[in-house]
Amino acid sequence: MTKKNQLTKESGLSRRSFLKGVGLTSAGLAVTSGGEIFAEASGDASVKIISPGGATITLEVNGKKHQLKVEPRETLVEVLRDRLHLTGTKIGCDRGACGACTVIVDGKNVTSCLMLAIDAEGKSIETIEGLEKEGELHPVQKSFIEYDALQCGFCTPGMIMSSKNLLDHNPSPNLADVKHAVRGNLCRCGTYPKVFQAVLAASKQNKGE
Amino acid sequence: MTKDVRIQVGVADNLQEMALKVPKNDPRPWDGNDQLKYIGGRTTRLDGVAKVTGAAKYTFDMRLPGMLYGKFARSPYPAAVVKSIDYSKALKAPGVKAVLPMQEKLPFSVRFVGQEVAGVAAKTLNQAEEAAKLIEIEYEVKNFTVKLDDAMKENAPLVWDVQVKEEASAGDIPGQENTLPQVGNIRGPNVSARNATKEEIDSLVNASYVTSEGVYRTQVQTHSAMETHGVVAKWDDDKHLTVWASTQSTFRTRKDFAERFELPEANVRVITEHMGGGFGAKFGADTFGVMAAKLSKVTQAPVFFMLDRKEEHWAGGNRPSSLQNVRLGANKEGKLEAIKMLCHGSAGIGTGSGTGNPFKNLYPCEKLYVEESDVFTNAGMGRAFRAPGHPQGIFALEQGMDDLAYQLGLDPLEIRRRNTSHEVRLKEYEIGAKKFGWSQRNPKVAADSGPIKRGVGMANSVWYYFYGTGFPATIQVNSDGSVEIMNGVQDIGTGIRTVLAMIVAEELGLDISEVKVKIGDSDLGAGPASGGSQTTGGITPAVRKAAYLAKQKMREVAAPLFGVSPEQIGFENGRAHVLGDPSTSLGWQQVASRIPGGQFKVVAERKKDYFGNQFQIICGVQFAEVEVDTQTGVVKVKRVVAVHDCGRPMNRLTLESQINGGIIQGVSYALFENRLLDRNTGHMVNPNLEQYKIAGSMDIPEIDSTVIDVFKGHNSTSAMGIGEPATVPTAGAIANAIYHATGARIYDLPMTPDKILAALA
Ligand code: FES
Numbered sequence: 001m002t003k004k005n006q007l008t009k010e011s012g013l014s015r016r017s018f019l020k021g022v023g024l025t026s027a028g029l030a031v032t033s034g035g036e037i038f039a040e041a042s043g044d045a046s047v048k049i050i051s052p053g054g055a056t057i058t059l060e061v062n063g064k065k066h067q068l069k070v071e072p073r074e075t076l077v078e079v080l081r082d083r084l085h086l087t088g089t090k091i092g093c094d095r096g097a098c099g100a101c102t103v104i105v106d107g108k109n110v111t112s113c114l115m116l117a118i119d120a121e122g123k124s125i126e127t128i129e130g131l132e133k134e135g136e137l138h139p140v141q142k143s144f145i146e147y148d149a150l151q152c153g154f155c156t157p158g159m160i161m162s163s164k165n166l167l168d169h170n171p172s173p174n175l176a177d178v179k180h181a182v183r184g185n186l187c188r189c190g191t192y193p194k195v196f197q198a199v200l201a202a203s204k205q206n207k208g209e
Numbered sequence: 210m211t212k213d214v215r216i217q218v219g220v221a222d223n224l225q226e227m228a229l230k231v232p233k234n235d236p237r238p239w240d241g242n243d244q245l246k247y248i249g250g251r252t253t254r255l256d257g258v259a260k261v262t263g264a265a266k267y268t269f270d271m272r273l274p275g276m277l278y279g280k281f282a283r284s285p286y287p288a289a290v291v292k293s294i295d296y297s298k299a300l301k302a303p304g305v306k307a308v309l310p311m312q313e314k315l316p317f318s319v320r321f322v323g324q325e326v327a328g329v330a331a332k333t334l335n336q337a338e339e340a341a342k343l344i345e346i347e348y349e350v351k352n353f354t355v356k357l358d359d360a361m362k363e364n365a366p367l368v369w370d371v372q373v374k375e376e377a378s379a380g381d382i383p384g385q386e387n388t389l390p391q392v393g394n395i396r397g398p399n400v401s402a403r404n405a406t407k408e409e410i411d412s413l414v415n416a417s418y419v420t421s422e423g424v425y426r427t428q429v430q431t432h433s434a435m436e437t438h439g440v441v442a443k444w445d446d447d448k449h450l451t452v453w454a455s456t457q458s459t460f461r462t463r464k465d466f467a468e469r470f471e472l473p474e475a476n477v478r479v480i481t482e483h484m485g486g487g488f489g490a491k492f493g494a495d496t497f498g499v500m501a502a503k504l505s506k507v508t509q510a511p512v513f514f515m516l517d518r519k520e521e522h523w524a525g526g527n528r529p530s531s532l533q534n535v536r537l538g539a540n541k542e543g544k545l546e547a548i549k550m551l552c553h554g555s556a557g558i559g560t561g562s563g564t565g566n567p568f569k570n571l572y573p574c575e576k577l578y579v580e581e582s583d584v585f586t587n588a589g590m591g592r593a594f595r596a597p598g599h600p601q602g603i604f605a606l607e608q609g610m611d612d613l614a615y616q617l618g619l620d621p622l623e624i625r626r627r628n629t630s631h632e633v634r635l636k637e638y639e640i641g642a643k644k645f646g647w648s649q650r651n652p653k654v655a656a657d658s659g660p661i662k663r664g665v666g667m668a669n670s671v672w673y674y675f676y677g678t679g680f681p682a683t684i685q686v687n688s689d690g691s692v693e694i695m696n697g698v699q700d701i702g703t704g705i706r707t708v709l710a711m712i713v714a715e716e717l718g719l720d721i722s723e724v725k726v727k728i729g730d731s732d733l734g735a736g737p738a739s740g741g742s743q744t745t746g747g748i749t750p751a752v753r754k755a756a757y758l759a760k761q762k763m764r765e766v767a768a769p770l771f772g773v774s775p776e777q778i779g780f781e782n783g784r785a786h787v788l789g790d791p792s793t794s795l796g797w798q799q800v801a802s803r804i805p806g807g808q809f810k811v812v813a814e815r816k817k818d819y820f821g822n823q824f825q826i827i828c829g830v831q832f833a834e835v836e837v838d839t840q841t842g843v844v845k846v847k848r849v850v851a852v853h854d855c856g857r858p859m860n861r862l863t864l865e866s867q868i869n870g871g872i873i874q875g876v877s878y879a880l881f882e883n884r885l886l887d888r889n890t891g892h893m894v895n896p897n898l899e900q901y902k903i904a905g906s907m908d909i910p911e912i913d914s915t916v917i918d919v920f921k922g923h924n925s926t927s928a929m930g931i932g933e934p935a936t937v938p939t940a941g942a943i944a945n946a947i948y949h950a951t952g953a954r955i956y957d958l959p960m961t962p963d964k965i966l967a968a969l970a
Pocket residue numbers: 090091092093094095096097098099100101102111112113114
């Protein structure tokens with residue numbers, strides 16, 4: 001039996017091709033090549049049409065505005081890492097399963113591999129690089145070091161963002177709250193017990209206990 | 210030239226004096242009486258700030274000017290011959306710079322889904338991915354086999370039609386490579402016998418007062434490091450290659466690249482500043498490394514080549530499966546009299562599935578017969594995975610021991626006590642049992658009346674101390690007093706970077722913040738591979754010796770300043786003083802400013818231990834408490850008490866983290882993880898992190914770990930490793946706890962709800 005190239009028949013849905021599909025079909029129109037179009041589709045002013053050549057958007061990351069041209073299919077994590085050189089945010093699975101790419105968007109945890117960059121426009125994005133303020137580490141960062149809540153450190157930025165967001169919304173979490181807050185963050189090195197300790201300690205510090 | 214020293218050796222506070230001859234310019238080995246400032250304490254990671262701020266650059270984060278992205282076209286067939294490859298469409302795709310075949314000569318065979326066929330380099334990752342799909346590959350598809358039991362059958366499709374040679378990596382136990390017969394898909398058996406032949410062993414077991422028999426199965430587990438495998442390769446010119454690699458051995462990887470590209474090793478530089486975990490799967494240049502370097506050569510641009518998660522599961526290595534036939538015989542007192550174990554396991558197209566070591570090394574048993582065979586299947590190659598063979602073997606052996614204990618009406622801990630005389634092990638039992646509250650356990654099995662049943666169990670760890678020699682540690686002291694320690698060793702997350710600084714600070718009487726560590730670069734001299742738990746034991750004696758030599762030099766510089774001889778100078782708290790007279794002192798920097806020429810460098814090599822290469826066991830025991838929901842079959846591990854040893858502990862803070870990690874990986878292995886291959890297509894059905902289940906925050910037991918100090922005086926630091934030992938017993942302990950809770954023995958990993966319910970039915 002001889003078969004030609006069946007690589008595209010791999011099992012499983014590739015998240016990227018799925019997103020690509022969404023990116024284009026939701027625009028709902030054939031698009032011109034190369035150029036950049038912002039048009040109003042059939043009377044619905046809320047629908048923005050973007051060509052595959054890309055659109056210029058403004059992203060607010062860690063309080064700073066960046067204007068850049070992105071393709072509709074580009075994910076937020078790709079743009080953060082490859083365009084803005086904010087490589088602190090990691091990719092572990094690229095499909096929403098590991099939390100390595102966790103950032104905070106308008107106060108919510110977001111797996112940035114599942115958000116298109118164009119959808120992040122107009123939102124406030126916080127990444128690991130933005131936690132340090134005037135040379136002072138965030139209490140959660142300090143606590144992660146003190147309690148050794150990291151080993152290889154690859155999951156750490158995502159783990160810290162989830163933890164920080166927990167404390168933003170709940171300054172006095174209990175152990176169950178902490179476990180719940182980082183349940184989407186996988187750590188293959190198995191540092192969880194110290195993550196729990198570190199976050200609980202940071203919350204106490206926050207309150208000056 | 211040697212000198213005589215007397216040191217205190219022993220376990221914890223049970224010390225004895227030992228006389229020892231050590232080389233004249235060696236420091237006196239740290240012993241059980243030494244009160245040290247850093248060593249044995251808790252020091253936070255030197256790279257902590259870099260890692261919590263996102264500043265730490267992993268290979269995955271490398272962005273070089275003009276960098277291209279590499280991607281493989283991989284076989285969608287588990288067995289096929291690649292007849293032709295047509296690159297024309299791919300070459301025309303946007304951004305594509307080069308396309309190359311994996312093997313120069315056509316046709317070539319592929320033996321698992323995901324095997325590399327051709328590589329492409331393009332300007333962006335998306336473009337590379339798109340282009341890889343456009344490479345047209347003509348396959349002649351063959352019959353295949355992906356299940357262990359099927360592959361063992363006589364008429365099974367042959368995975369290999371050639372004799373396979375075992376290739377061991379730095380993560381494997383040294384000296385285990387072997388040449389074995391190969392019939393069909395079965396390679397082996399590798400036979401180990403102690404005072405019994407295959408014919409005799411059964412009757413010996415049968416003649417025992419009590420016997421335990423079981424057929425145990427363990428699954429394939431993928432390493433699933435959070436940072437996938439990969440490199441960035443860059444040719445500096447025609448003859449010089451620099452590779453940023455997510456590797457567990459900068460040095461071996463350099464050697465591998467040098468061999469494959471026929472370069473002097475000196476022309477290859479491998480850099481691993483930080484890496485996102487490895488667990489035994491990341492050694493050498495690997496397929497993507499070779500392809501990256503080839504693509505880089507033809508495009509004259511740096512090439513970034515990292516696997517994605519699916520590729521990682523397919524081709525990034527795994528812990529082989531096992532099928533273990535175990536027969537144990539013991540006398541009335543519970544003493545083991547005969548052990549028989551026959552195992553088959555599949556490392557896919559690779560070798561190394563044996564689980565015999567725990568059987569051979571955990572309990573002294575006069576009569577033993579072990580056979581280990583690899584079964585080839587059309588699946589990605591197994592690789593060393595945190596204590597190769599051991600979690601599998603312990604899962605079987607320690608359930609067997611438990612079974613013997615229950616049959617004899619003995620406490621499971623008591624039967625272990627009766628089968629060991631190892632001082633460290635016995636001490637660990639004592640500490641662990643006390644912390645766990647073992648004596649309060651209900652000796653009855655399945656004693657809880659409700660649907661949720663609690664149970665406790667325990668299992669032993671067994672691992673070995675080994676190390677390599679020759680690693681050079683270099684220390685440079687500069688005129689401003691700054692101190693640099695340099696070696697090529699990589700920190701895969703264990704915290705070796707910090708341990709190096711601790712040792713230097715300790716020896717030189719400096720604050721740790723004054724020691725700068727340069728590691729993770731093959732240009733800094735060979736360091737041990739981070740595999741087999743040998744990093745700390747391998748490198749620390751060389752580092753301490755280098756620090757000691759630096760101290761001698763600084764003594765020489767300081768002596769004239771005090772008008773005494775060098776031997777009279779001591780260093781403490783960042784100052785030099787005359788020994789016995791701390792009243793007048795000079796700052797370290799003041800002394801350093803007098804270094805002739807403004808700096809000096811000393812190099813010390815890792816030498817053989819004082820006692821040569823003695824076989825030493827690293828022990829360890831874990832106790833587990835579980836809750837089994839007998840209505841749903843869900844198992845929750847509530848608590849694990851672990852007691853381990855690793856010689857003299859260096860940094861207890863990071864050591865604890867490693868133990869936590871070992872236990873948590875063990876829980877994950879015991880209950881969740883399972884690489885599933887579709888028998889009809891050979892494809893992995895869960896090549897991701899949502900269906901390939903890994904323990905997460907909601908699955909973590911309460912962990913209480915203790916490390917006991919073992920001072921052996923075998924070298925100047927007495928350090929040994931903990932990475933492997935900590936994960937060895939966990940699955941076995943959990944299985945025993947499930948039995949205690951429910952009265953059902955689970956012979957098959959992972960112990961998922963369906964298996965629990967079936968066993969209870
Ligand atoms: S990379 Fe986004 S969740 Fe894994």
